[in-house]
Amino acid sequence: MSEGALAARGVNKSFGSLIVAADVELILPPGMRYALIGPNGAGKTTLINLMTGMLAPDSGQIFLGPDDITALPPHERVRRGLVRTFQISTLFPHLTALESVTLAVCERRQVARTWWNRLTAYSDEIDEAYDILSALTLGPVCHRLTRELAYGQQRLLEIALALAAKPKVLLLDEPAAGVPRGESRELFAAIAGLSRDITVLFIEHDMDLVFRFASRVIVMVGGRVLVEGTPAEIAADPQVRAVYLGKARHGAAP
Amino acid sequence: MTSETIAGPHEFLRDQIRWRWSEIAFWLATLLPFVLAPDYLVLASQIAITALFVLSLDLILGFSGIVSLGHAAYFGVGAYTAGLLSAKLGWGEPLTGLLAAAIAAGIFGYLTSFIIARFRHLALIMITLGIGLVLQEAANSVSWLTGGFDGLQGVHTWPIFGRLRFDLYGYTAYSYSLAGLFIIFLIARRIIHSPFGLALRGIRENGLRMPAIGAPTRTHIRTIYTIAAIIAGIAGAMLTQTTETVSLEALGFQRSADVLVMLILGGTGRLYGGLIGAAVYMVARDQFSGLNPQYWYFWIGLLLIAVVMLLPNGILGGLENLARRVRGKP
Amino acid sequence: MPPVFGVLFDGFAYGMLLFLMSVGLSVTLGMMNFVNLAHCSFAMLGGYVTVTLMNTTGWPFLATLPAAFLVAAAASVVLERIFFRHFYRASDLEQCLLTIGIVFVSVAGAAYIYGTDQQPVRLPPYLLGSIHFAGLDFAIYRLFLIVTAMLITVVLAVTLETTRFGAKVRAAVNNQRMARGLGINVDGLFAVTFALGSGLAGLGGALAIAMIGLDPSFALTYLIYVLIVVSVGGLGSIAGSFAAAMLLGVSDIAGKYYVPAVGAFLIYLVMIVLLMWRPTGLFGRR
Numbered sequence: 001m002s003e004g005a006l007a008a009r010g011v012n013k014s015f016g017s018l019i020v021a022a023d024v025e026l027i028l029p030p031g032m033r034y035a036l037i038g039p040n041g042a043g044k045t046t047l048i049n050l051m052t053g054m055l056a057p058d059s060g061q062i063f064l065g066p067d068d069i070t071a072l073p074p075h076e077r078v079r080r081g082l083v084r085t086f087q088i089s090t091l092f093p094h095l096t097a098l099e100s101v102t103l104a105v106c107e108r109r110q111v112a113r114t115w116w117n118r119l120t121a122y123s124d125e126i127d128e129a130y131d132i133l134s135a136l137t138l139g140p141v142c143h144r145l146t147r148e149l150a151y152g153q154q155r156l157l158e159i160a161l162a163l164a165a166k167p168k169v170l171l172l173d174e175p176a177a178g179v180p181r182g183e184s185r186e187l188f189a190a191i192a193g194l195s196r197d198i199t200v201l202f203i204e205h206d207m208d209l210v211f212r213f214a215s216r217v218i219v220m221v222g223g224r225v226l227v228e229g230t231p232a233e234i235a236a237d238p239q240v241r242a243v244y245l246g247k248a249r250h251g252a253a254p
Numbered sequence: 255m256t257s258e259t260i261a262g263p264h265e266f267l268r269d270q271i272r273w274r275w276s277e278i279a280f281w282l283a284t285l286l287p288f289v290l291a292p293d294y295l296v297l298a299s300q301i302a303i304t305a306l307f308v309l310s311l312d313l314i315l316g317f318s319g320i321v322s323l324g325h326a327a328y329f330g331v332g333a334y335t336a337g338l339l340s341a342k343l344g345w346g347e348p349l350t351g352l353l354a355a356a357i358a359a360g361i362f363g364y365l366t367s368f369i370i371a372r373f374r375h376l377a378l379i380m381i382t383l384g385i386g387l388v389l390q391e392a393a394n395s396v397s398w399l400t401g402g403f404d405g406l407q408g409v410h411t412w413p414i415f416g417r418l419r420f421d422l423y424g425y426t427a428y429s430y431s432l433a434g435l436f437i438i439f440l441i442a443r444r445i446i447h448s449p450f451g452l453a454l455r456g457i458r459e460n461g462l463r464m465p466a467i468g469a470p471t472r473t474h475i476r477t478i479y480t481i482a483a484i485i486a487g488i489a490g491a492m493l494t495q496t497t498e499t500v501s502l503e504a505l506g507f508q509r510s511a512d513v514l515v516m517l518i519l520g521g522t523g524r525l526y527g528g529l530i531g532a533a534v535y536m537v538a539r540d541q542f543s544g545l546n547p548q549y550w551y552f553w554i555g556l557l558l559i560a561v562v563m564l565l566p567n568g569i570l571g572g573l574e575n576l577a578r579r580v581r582g583k584p
Numbered sequence: 585m586p587p588v589f590g591v592l593f594d595g596f597a598y599g600m601l602l603f604l605m606s607v608g609l610s611v612t613l614g615m616m617n618f619v620n621l622a623h624c625s626f627a628m629l630g631g632y633v634t635v636t637l638m639n640t641t642g643w644p645f646l647a648t649l650p651a652a653f654l655v656a657a658a659a660s661v662v663l664e665r666i667f668f669r670h671f672y673r674a675s676d677l678e679q680c681l682l683t684i685g686i687v688f689v690s691v692a693g694a695a696y697i698y699g700t701d702q703q704p705v706r707l708p709p710y711l712l713g714s715i716h717f718a719g720l721d722f723a724i725y726r727l728f729l730i731v732t733a734m735l736i737t738v739v740l741a742v743t744l745e746t747t748r749f750g751a752k753v754r755a756a757v758n759n760q761r762m763a764r765g766l767g768i769n770v771d772g773l774f775a776v777t778f779a780l781g782s783g784l785a786g787l788g789g790a791l792a793i794a795m796i797g798l799d800p801s802f803a804l805t806y807l808i809y810v811l812i813v814v815s816v817g818g819l820g821s822i823a824g825s826f827a828a829a830m831l832l833g834v835s836d837i838a839g840k841y842y843v844p845a846v847g848a849f850l851i852y853l854v855m856i857v858l859l860m861w862r863p864t865g866l867f868g869r870r
Contacts, residue, residue, distance in 0.1 A: 052466070078468035090466070092459035095452075098263050103456050104467040106449040112469065113477070115450035120268045122449060130263040143266050165468050321677050369860060375676060376619070377863040380815040383808070384856040391849040511684070518681055548695040548800070555688025559667070562682040 003066055005030040005199035006082065006169045011050055011060030013223075020046040021057070022223045028169065034201045035214035035231075039243060043223040044203045045087060048171050052084050053077050064169065079108075081168030085158045087177055087203070091146045097157055098142035101129035104164030132160050136190055152183040159190065170194070172202035176209060188213055211235075219243070271447040280526065284432055288425075295424030301536045302431035303492045308516050308528035309435075309442055310485035315514075316522030317446060318478050319458030320370065321379050323510055324386025325486060327366075330393070330505020332359040332487025334400060337500035341408040342399075348414055348430070348495050352488050359487020360480055367479040371472040374461065386510050393502055405501035409494060420496060427496040434492055435529075438485055443525060445481070454478055458523075515554060518561060521568025530569055590720050591838050597726035599833025600733035601795060604788030605806065606813040607740065607825045608781015614757040614820015616672055616774050621683035622663070623785055624807040625690040626656040630786025631798040632694060635703045645708050649790055656786020657779040664778055669771075687803050694800035703798040711794075725794055732791065736784070740822055753777055757820035809836075812855045818865025827866055 004027035013021040020043045028034055036044050049055040051062050053074040061070045064082050072080075092100050105125045106112040120126075133142045136156045141149060146157065155175060162170060175191065176184035184206075192213055194200060204210050210217060210231060217234040219226040221243055227234065234240050287298040307329055314320040332355035339354055340346040366385055373381055393400045401407060413419040418426045445451050453474050456464050464471045494500040503509060512535070520531020542550060565572045609623040630652035637643040637651055663686065671679050711728055714721040744750035756763040756770050764770050792798065796806075809832065817828030832851060839850035862868070 054465075074465040075468050075470055078466060084466060086463075086466075090460055090463045092456055092463065094459055095455060096266075098266065099452060100456075102267075103449075103452045103469075107453065107467050107469045112449045112453040113474070115445040115448045115477070115481075117449070118271060118444070118447050119449050119452060120264065120271065120447075123264060125449075126263050126267065142263060161463070161467055315677075321680070369856075373859070373863050376613070376815050376819070377859050379676070379680070380811060381856055381859055383811070384852045384859075387808070388849060388852045388856070391852065395845055395849070514681075518677075548692045548700070551688045552692030552696075555685045555690075555692065558681050558685030558688065562678050562685065563667075563670070566678065 004028045004063070005032075005065060006051065006201070007063040008047070008051060009061045009063065011047075011062070012058045013046065013050060013055065014058060019223045021050060024060070024223075024225055026218065026225065028199050028201060030199050031196045032199055033213055033215050034199075035210040035217045036201055036203045036220060037205070037207075037210060037217060037234075038220035038226070041222075042220040044220055045173055046223075047220070048084055048173055048203070051171065052082060078165050081166070082171070083162045083165045083167035083169070084171040085162045085173055085175060087173040089151075089154045089158055091154060091157055091161070093147040094145060096143055096145055097133060097138055097149065097153075097160070098126075098129060100146060100157065101132055101142075101160050101164050102126055104161050105129050105132075108165050129164065132163050136160050136163075137186070152179050152187070155179050155187060156190070159187075167198055169199045169201070172200065174203050174205065176204065176206065184209065277526070280529075281436065284436075287428065292423075292425075295428040296422075297424075297536070297540055299424055299427035299431040299496050300493075301533050302428065302435045303489050303496070304513070304516070304536055305529045305532040306431070306435045306438060306492070307486055307489040308513050308520070308532045309439065309525065310482040310489065311513050311517050312522060312525060312528040313442060313445070313454075313478055313485070314482045315517060316524065316527070317451065317458060318454040318475065319461070320382075320475065320479070322370075322382040323379055323507075323514070324382040324384070324389075325482075325513060326505045326507070326509035327386045327389045328359045328363050328483040328486035329490035329493075329509065329513075330389065330502075331362050331483075332356070332490030333494045333500045333504040334393070334406075334490075335359070335487070336491035336494040337406045337409050338399070340410055340494075341406050346410050346412040346495075348411055351411075351495060352434070352491050355487045355491030356484045359490070360484040363483020363487075364476070364480045367476040367483075370479055371475040383507075386505065386507060390502065390506055393505060401501065403502050405499045407499075409498045409500065411495040411498055420498075431492050431496060434488065438488065439525070439529075442485070445478075446525060450474070450477070455523075515558060517568075519557070519568055521570035521572075524568075524570045527568050527570040534569065587720075587841075591841050592834060593720075593722060594726065595834030595837035596830065597723075597729050597795065597833075598837055599830040600730050601788055601792050602809055602813050602833055603826050603829035604733055604736065604791065605785050606810045606817070606829055607822055608778075608784045609810060610814045610817060610819055610821060610825040611753070611757065612774065612778050612781050613814060614818075615753070615760065615770075615777060617819075618668065618672055619676055619679040619683065620668070621680055621807060621811075622686040622690065622803075623683075623782070624789075624810055625687050625803040626660055626782040627785040627789030627792070627806065627810075628690065628694060628798070628800075628803040629659055630656045630789035631703070631793050631802065632698060633786070634790040634793065635698075635705060635798065638705065645705070645711070649787060652790035653783040653787040656789070657783030660782030661775065661779050664775060668778075687807070691800045691803050694803075698800070700800055703793060705793045705798075707794055729791055729795065736787075737822075737826065744822065749776075809851075812851065814865075816855055816858045816865055818862075818868025821865065821867035824865055824867030 006028045008024050008026040011021050011024040024047060038044055046055065050057050053072060061068055063069065064077065064080055069077055069080065102125055103112065105128050106122065109125060111122060111125065130139065130142060133139050136159060138153060138156055138160060141153060146154065149157065159175060172191065176187050179187060188209055191200065214231060216228065217231050218228045219234060219240050227237055227239060287295060311322065311325050314322060335355040335358040336351040339351055369381060370378065394402060411420050414426065414430060420426045453469060456469065457471055457474060461471065490504055493504065516531040516535045517528045519535060520529065521527030561568065605624065605627045609620060612618060612620060633652045633655045634648040637648045638645060667682060671682055707725060711725045714723045744754060752768050752773055755766065756768060756773055760770055813825055813828045813832055817824030835854055836851050839846065
């Protein structure tokens with residue numbers, strides 16, 4: 001059995017009679033760009049919650065590389081390189097963008113526990129934070145409070161926080177959610193520009209973006225993985241078409 | 255909108271934490287009572303001690319978002335440690351008394367922090383309330399040791415460094431408590447401006463995001479909670495030493511509620527807010543001390559409602575808003 | 585019959601009282617997440633309504649009970665319209681502070697109008713005395729209390745399970761956003777539920793006078809017990825409130841009877857332990 005960067009094996013989760021994950025098997029090979037699609041309520045975000053440890057599975061295991069991380073708490077998984085973003089911006093409203101990313105960098109470098117030194121003494125961490133923000137075009141607004149940023153900028157900050165943790169595997173939950181068409185291309189360009197060392201899985205509803213940036217697509221329905229394949233294969237798959245009847249924007253192969 | 259040029263990230267952060275003129279003016283003003291109100295030095299020392307207590311609550315409530323209805327527990331542990339040290343063991347040396355109180359309150363704070371760090375919302379509020387009430391009842395049930403509501407008898411504080419006696423005029427008391435407040439304030443200020451302080455604010459701003467950036471939230475909470483307990487304990491010990499008495503109300507619900515009111519009044523998460531809130535509250539209480547306690551709480555109730563509805567960031571927050579409007583910013 | 589049955593009986597009666605006073609808070613907290621620490625002020629109001637009506641206008645005790653319910657419900661509507669509804673999305677802390685402020689004002693107001701002494705209430709003769717059964721005395725008033733509270737509990741349970749109103753309440757408690765999405769007028773529903781809950785508290789306060797007394801500090805003293813019931817029972821759960829109220833009532837009475845030195849202590853420790861085991865309450869949502 002080949003080892004993936006991230007794997008879910010036999011993961012099950014239900015809330016009473018509501019099954020949100022049924023026998024999910026998933027392996028992400030290193031460096032690939034995967035898209036996870038499916039109708040609302042299919043369990044995509046739940047799967048991310050299960051893999052990142054925010055939700056405990058009823059049964060099954062999660063692997064990061066060769067390691068079984070099923071029992072690890074969320075922050076430990078982040079330490080090992082499994083990082084996610086949130087569909088609804090989960091940011092620090094009264095911290096500036098610079099402070100937010102600097103915090104993430106400090107946590108990664110394990111200096112966030114020092115209470116006896118001024119933050120300004122940590123110039124390496126501040127530089128790194130500023131570089132991350134600049135690469136995402138947020139340099140000029142880094143001194144702004146998060147709550148004052150435009151929505152598109154906040155979505156970029158979501159990603160900046162994730163990148164500050166130096167992920168090996170990055171799970172993006174609808175990164176372009178709510179962002180106007182013109183701005184989301186830049187967002188995804190930023191993601192496309194990510195190093196090939198990082199394995200990326202993103203949840204998206206916009207098929208345009210899925211076909212543009214993903215090398216493989218996983219389709220989930222009702223807590224189960226329906227089918228997996230290249231974007232072209234998925235577009236042609238009759239089962240997928242049935243699920244997306246009326247929502248598909250790309251039918252034939254490009 | 256004016257275009258703002260920032261010098262750079264380092265300069266921006268440095269600018270945020272530098273000492274302001276208003277801060278220096280504030281601390282100079284704390285010396286005024288020696289000159290302008292020498293008859294009120296005893297009250298002034300009470301205010302300084304209470305301000306230290308409010309400061310400790312600000313660290314966990316204002317900066318870390320932990321709502322505690324039982325913070326007086328740590329104040330009380332410190333107060334009784336100093337009191338018992340003197341009354342039962344005959345050791346009245348003030349500075350070592352503070353050290354003992356800090357250790358006792360710190361240990362109690364550290365142990366309870368394991369419980370505190372695991373909960374949020376209503377469960378957390380109730381548990382902090384419960385811890386305070388349990389301690390209050392426990393102290394009451396050993397009234398042969400603690401002196402019950404009448405208070406511990408026989409507390410006698412030795413002169414500081416063998417020279418500076420505590421007397422009725424309060425000169426030594428105020429110097430002592432003000433010095434303690436200032437030194438600990440400097441430490442608190444450093445904590446707030448450290449990476450750890452940033453992490454605390456992160457916990458307050460979004461507890462969900464913190465683990466997602468790899469932060470060991472519970473460890474951070476345990477640390478600040480222990481530090482806050484130590485500071486509260488020192489404040490409690492100072493009260494015992496300067497008043498040469500300690501009673502159950504030092505760890506009662508009333509005290510926990512009062513300190514919360516003072517912090518809200520002054521403004522949370524601003525360090526100085528707590529100090530100002532303490533000063534305003536205690537001066538007002540002193541002025542209206544002739545009033546029936548029932549009526550005092552009537553006005554405090556109205557004040558709370560008014561603050562929450564009109565001035566949600568307290569006095570300091572209101573002043574900041576005013577300053578911003580005067581300067582013409584949005 | 586060993587005295588334990590007497591303790592259980594008294595504990596049960598006390599528990600029913602706590603249930604009446606707590607159930608409203610549990611449901612409204614579960615529905616809107618609004619921390620209303622002034623809930624016991626409505627209980628206190630109900631008590632004072634009964635006292636005033638009986639002593640000033642000579643109403644019979646039983647007749648004052650519906651009045652206590654209605655006045656408390658009406659007062660809650662006024663407060664909700666003026667203050668509370670601006671704070672449904674505010675932080676826990678702000679809600680606590682606002683409602684604590686209202687408690688302080690209500691306590692001071694009660695002291696001003698009625699003084700700080702315990703209020704006497706002259707129960708009608710048919711509620712006095714006790715029934716002697718199997719070697720123990722069962723106070724008639726406590727029987728009355730238990731029966732009344734059980735009736736109300738049954739009415740509540742039936743309403744919740746069988747009526748449309750009840751279904752809407754359950755939906756809104758379960759998932760507010762989804763309920764709104766289904767077209768349920770959650771704000772209006774909340775106003776009605778809030779009034780009902782406060783009315784029940786008022787009724788509880790009126791019934792409480794003869795068992796635990798009434799003075800201005802009632803709003804604060806019993807707030808702590810009510811909060812314990814609500815947090816231990818689980819927000820939004822009537823069954824949870826019932827179970828927690830029984831647990832608390834019996835523990836408190838039993839503690840004070842069997843280990844008086846530790847009495848008051850015990851319930852706080854029980855609460856802490858239970859909350860640590862189940863942070864969202866015995867019947868709360870996880």
